[in-house]
Amino acid sequence: MIDRTVWGLFAALLVVLGAGFIAADWAQFLLVLALAKxxxxxxxxxxxxxxxxxxxxxxxxxxxxxxxxMAGNFLGVTDAFLLLALxxxxxxxxxxxxxxxxxxYREIFFALLNMAFSMILFGVLVKxxxxxxxxxxxxxxxxxxxxAPSEAALGDTxxxxxxxxxxxxxxxxxxxxxxxxxxxGEAIRENELRVEYLGVSARRAVHxxxxxxxxxxxxxxxxxxxxxxxxxxxxxxxxxxxxxxxVAILSGTGSVAAxxxxxxxxxxLRTYAYEYSPYTWQMLMGxxxxxxxxxxxxxxxxxxxxxxxxxxx
Amino acid sequence: MTPVLEARGLTKTFGAVTAAxxxxxxxxxxxxxxIIGANGAGKTTFVNMVxxxxxxxxxxxxxxxxxxTGRDSREITKLGIHRSFQxxxxxxxxxxxxxxxxxxxVAGDLPRTIFKPLRSPKTxxxxxxxxxxxxxGEYRNVKAGLLPQGVRKLLDIAMAMVGDPKIILLDEPTxxxxxxxKLEAMRGLxxxxxxxxxxxxxxxxxMEIVGEFAQRVIAFYDGRILADGKPDEVLSxxxxxxxxxxxxxxxxxxxxx
Ligand SMILES: Nc1ncnc2c1ncn2[C@@H]1O[C@H](COP(=O)(O)OP(=O)(O)O)[C@@H](O)[C@H]1O
Ligand SMILES: [Mg+2]
Numbered sequence: 001m002i003d004r005t006v007w008g009l010f011a012a013l014l015v016v017l018g019a020g021f022i023a024a025d026w027a028q029f030l031l032v033l034a035l036a037k038x039x040x041x042x043x044x045x046x047x048x049x050x051x052x053x054x055x056x057x058x059x060x061x062x063x064x065x066x067x068x069x070m071a072g073n074f075l076g077v078t079d080a081f082l083l084l085a086l087x088x089x090x091x092x093x094x095x096x097x098x099x100x101x102x103x104x105y106r107e108i109f110f111a112l113l114n115m116a117f118s119m120i121l122f123g124v125l126v127k128x129x130x131x132x133x134x135x136x137x138x139x140x141x142x143x144x145x146x147x148a149p150s151e152a153a154l155g156d157t158x159x160x161x162x163x164x165x166x167x168x169x170x171x172x173x174x175x176x177x178x179x180x181x182x183x184x185g186e187a188i189r190e191n192e193l194r195v196e197y198l199g200v201s202a203r204r205a206v207h208x209x210x211x212x213x214x215x216x217x218x219x220x221x222x223x224x225x226x227x228x229x230x231x232x233x234x235x236x237x238x239x240x241x242x243x244x245x246x247v248a249i250l251s252g253t254g255s256v257a258a259x260x261x262x263x264x265x266x267x268x269l270r271t272y273a274y275e276y277s278p279y280t281w282q283m284l285m286g287x288x289x290x291x292x293x294x295x296x297x298x299x300x301x302x303x304x305x306x307x308x309x310x311x312x313x
Numbered sequence: 314m315t316p317v318l319e320a321r322g323l324t325k326t327f328g329a330v331t332a333a334x335x336x337x338x339x340x341x342x343x344x345x346x347x348i349i350g351a352n353g354a355g356k357t358t359f360v361n362m363v364x365x366x367x368x369x370x371x372x373x374x375x376x377x378x379x380x381x382t383g384r385d386s387r388e389i390t391k392l393g394i395h396r397s398f399q400x401x402x403x404x405x406x407x408x409x410x411x412x413x414x415x416x417x418x419v420a421g422d423l424p425r426t427i428f429k430p431l432r433s434p435k436t437x438x439x440x441x442x443x444x445x446x447x448x449x450g451e452y453r454n455v456k457a458g459l460l461p462q463g464v465r466k467l468l469d470i471a472m473a474m475v476g477d478p479k480i481i482l483l484d485e486p487t488x489x490x491x492x493x494x495k496l497e498a499m500r501g502l503x504x505x506x507x508x509x510x511x512x513x514x515x516x517x518x519x520m521e522i523v524g525e526f527a528q529r530v531i532a533f534y535d536g537r538i539l540a541d542g543k544p545d546e547v548l549s550x551x552x553x554x555x556x557x558x559x560x561x562x563x564x565x566x567x568x569x570x
Contacts (some may be wrong), residue, residue, distance in 0.1 A: 180418030181426035187415050190404040194469075197364070197402065199390035199476065200419045208423075 005052065005174050009257060013167040030076050032227045034260070034267040035166045036062075037244070039220035041259035042173055043213030044248040051189030052106065056114030057244045059121050060214040061093040062220020062236030066125070067091070069231040072140035080142040080161060084222050085249050091218030095211045100245070103207040108193075118236055125233040136232025139225045162223050169216060170256045176212070177256070185209060237263055249293055252299015262300055315344040315378045317365070317512050318394070318480055323372035325358050325536075332358040334536035336372070340480075340512060341498045345503070347527030347544070348516045354533040356516045357399055364396045365389040376480075399485050399516075401469035403569040405458025407480035409468055410447060411456050413440040413475070420476035446505050447471040462489030463498060470502065474509065479565040481506065487522065495519055499526055518561055524548055532557050 016035075040061050047054055064087035071077040071086045091112040098117055105113050107166050126134050141154065149157045176182040184205045187195050195202045225231050234240060243266075251262025269288070296303050315341050316339035323336040333355045340346055350356050358387055365386035367422055373382045374393055375479040384392075403411050417439055430436070444450050452460055457468060469566045473481060486502060487495045499522050506513050517523050523530055523544060530547040532539040534556045540547045548558065 176427065178427045178429045178430055179422065179427050180415070180434070183415060183421065183431045184423075184426070186407065187404055187419075190406050191402055193398075194402040195405060196386045197390055197396060197421075198416055198419050199387055200423055200474065201387055204423055223560070 001175065005255065005257075006171055009167055009170050009174070012260075013163060013258060014164050016166075017160070020163060020298045021156065024105040025155055028159050029156060029227065030215060030267050030271060031264065032162045033224060034208075035162045036220045036227065037221035037247070037267075038050055038260035039169055039223075039261055039265035040165060040217040040244050041247045041251060042169065042177045043216035043220075044244055045175070045251075045253045045256070045259055046173065046185070046209050046213050047214070048180075048248060048253050049182075049189070050206060052209075053111045053245060054114035054208065054213070055238065055241050055245060055246075056116070056118035057213070057217050058236045058238065058241035059114065060120055060217030060223040061117035061224075061240065062118070062125070062233070063087070063091040063094055063214075063230075064218035065225040065231040065235045066131070066221075067218070067221045068222040068225040069137060070131070073137060076140075078140050080144050080158075080222075082225060083166075084219060084227065085143065085181055086095030087218040087222035088215050088267075089218075090212045091214040095209075095214030099207040099210045103203045115241060118241055120236060122233050122238075125236060129293045132232070134233060136230060139231060141225045141227050141229070146203075156225075158227050162227070165219065165223070166260060170221065170260065173212075173216070174256045181205070181208070186258060187251075210257070218247065246289065250300060252296070252301035252304055254298060254301040258299060258301035265300065314341065316375075317344075317377055318366040318514075319373075319375040319378075320359075321375065322362070322374040323362055323374065324358070325355075325367060326530070327372045327388075329501070331536050333362065333369070336536075336538055338531060338541070340514065342343055342479075343510060343512055345507075345513045345528045346348040347525065347530045348514060349518070349520070349523055349530060349557050349561075350534065350539075351557055352532030355536040356533050357484055358536075359490070359533070360396060360484050360514070360516065363389075364394060390476075393479035393482070393485075394476070394482070395473040395476070395483060397423040397466065397469045397473045399484060399488070401462070401465040403457040403460075403465055403468050403472070406456060408438055408446060408454050408456055409452050410437070410454060412468055412472060413425075413443050415473040416472040417443075423538050441473055443475065448501055456488060463487070463494070465489070466500070467498075468537060474506070474511070477509070478511055479516070483513065485516050486517065487517065487519065492519075495522060496525070520548060520558055520561065 020031050040057050044057060067090035068086040071083055077083060101111065102113055125131055131137060144157060184200060188205060190201045192202045225244040247262050247266045248259065250266060251258040273284050294298065320336050320338045323333055324364060327334040336359060347358050358367065366558055367382055373380055376394065381389060394516045404415065414436055417436055418429055418431050419522045444453055449464050449467050451462055457465060460468065460488040466489060470483060470486060487499055490498045503526050520554055527544050531541045532547055539552055542551045
């Protein structure tokens with residue numbers, strides 16, 4: 001179980017921790033956001049391994065964000081771990097319910113049905129004035145099992161939490177994908193008829209995958225809410241969901257590390273593109289996507305694994 | 314004794330076409346039944362109804378006396394009625410070994426499969442044993458989509474046999490195998506199936522193979538059962554010769570097989 005990938009992830013965790021603690025505050029914050037969103041992308045990886053793409057992951061992400069924000073503002077909950085539990089509960093419960101419908105669909109219908117649900121949530125949030133409508137609202141400062149860090153230490157604490165959770169989640173998903181149940185995704189992508197005639201409900205397997213992806217997105221949402229200190233309906237908007245798909249394709253599905261790597265690259269690119277050429281950001285992203293699709297259809301990760309294989313020969 | 318599988322008045326219509334017309338069949342445990350019939354006679358439709366791929370328009374299907382009409386393919390598979398397909402259904406982008414590993418892994422309850430690693434020395438040994446039994450060892454690491462048709466069919470059957478079915482329905486198991494290798498392929502396959510004591514229904518166009526391996530033959534014609542009985546009786550029946558065997562010989566001489 002503790003295989004090369006797990007050691008690799010552990011090494012990556014150490015590198016990220018080292019980099020994050022010496023980095024400037026803004027860079028550390030960027031890393032937190034990238035890792036949090038990387039978890040949403042990891043959820044997409046789970047779906048994409050089963051041949052499914054969702055244009056509505058903002059739904060689960062937004063549920064995580066708002067669950068964290070609302071638990072603080074309405075219930076006075078500030079403990080980050082409790083918020084995480086609530087965020088996961090919110091997103092997976094909704095995924096469990098909607099999953100009965102979503103798991104019947106494949107391909108573009110699946111992608112757009114997810115998007116439709118995310119648009120409904122967006123519409124509801126925008127119309128709900130107690131939740132600040134389009135402005136959203138501020139999230140309370142988190143505490144950590146009774147520890148209330150000073151303002152100066154808050155950033156480091158949130159960063160540490162995010163990095164460690166990313167590591168744990170990546171290992172868990174790595175194990176899941178290596179299990180028979182995880183691998184059923186590949187089987188469904190390749191031949192659903194054969195899956196059914198092996199006695200397995202492809203729909204049920206997809207339902208479970210949906211809930212896993214929702215849980216991951218929920219975690220990403222809670223961490224984002226905590227880190228940013230603010231939530232707004234934009235987090236559930238289809239452009240946010242589109243960005244997750246973008247990063248997922250950029251990253252590739254070759255490894256559970258790929259979404260995090262892709263997400264970090266994406267956030268860095270975006271920051272610099274905004275700074276140096278504020279009006280050409282979309283163009284740059286379009287060009288990057290074009291190059292990846294043409295030259296690295298397996299995503300950035302495939303370039304890494306390809307060069308590693310090359311060395312081995 | 315209650316038949317292991319029984320069809321009562323099984324009927325399937327597609328618009329104006331009646332693909333199966335009032336089929337009555339009772340199969341005893343352990344029987345090896347050959348199903349013959351010209352193209353379009355309704356053989357696949359029969360297999361599809363029994364295995365839950367198609368819902369019958371009328372009639373009943375019983376498994377050990379229990380009505381299973383209308384249950385979906387998955388439930389029927391779980392009951393122990395497995396099948397292979399006229400066009401082999403495998404996972405094309407993964408190797409033969411991985412195909413079998415998936416089949417082995419999912420034999421059981423879905424939630425529990427999360428604790429079963431797909432690959433382990435134990436599962437790979439079990440998969441290798443299966444691959445060897447079906448004589449496709451040399452293709453172990455070949456992607457299933459790249460296999461010769463005959464081998465792909467064997468893989469399909471091997472996967473269908475995982476999970477110890479009580480009944481297996483094989484839709485043209487040797488199509489795609491060259492004429493001179495058919496007999497040998499079928500002999501190997503049936504030996505494995507007999508060792509597993511599974512009840513077999515196989516659809517076959519080659520009368521030589523039917524005569525050699527079937528203990529009982531059912532001849533379909535135009536959605537109906539034309540004859541049902543011992544191979545020598547059915548194969549020498551005059552209407553079977555006219556409507557089934559004649560067209561088959563014609564088909565073969567036309568080079569379509
Ligand atoms: N899904 C379908 N839709 C319409 N007609 C069908 C369908 N499946 C089979 N048929 C028709 O039913 C008849 C029996 O087909 P089939 O069972 O495939 O025959 P066989 O397997 O004996 O060659 C044929 O006339 C075929 O055209
Ligand atoms: Mg047929």
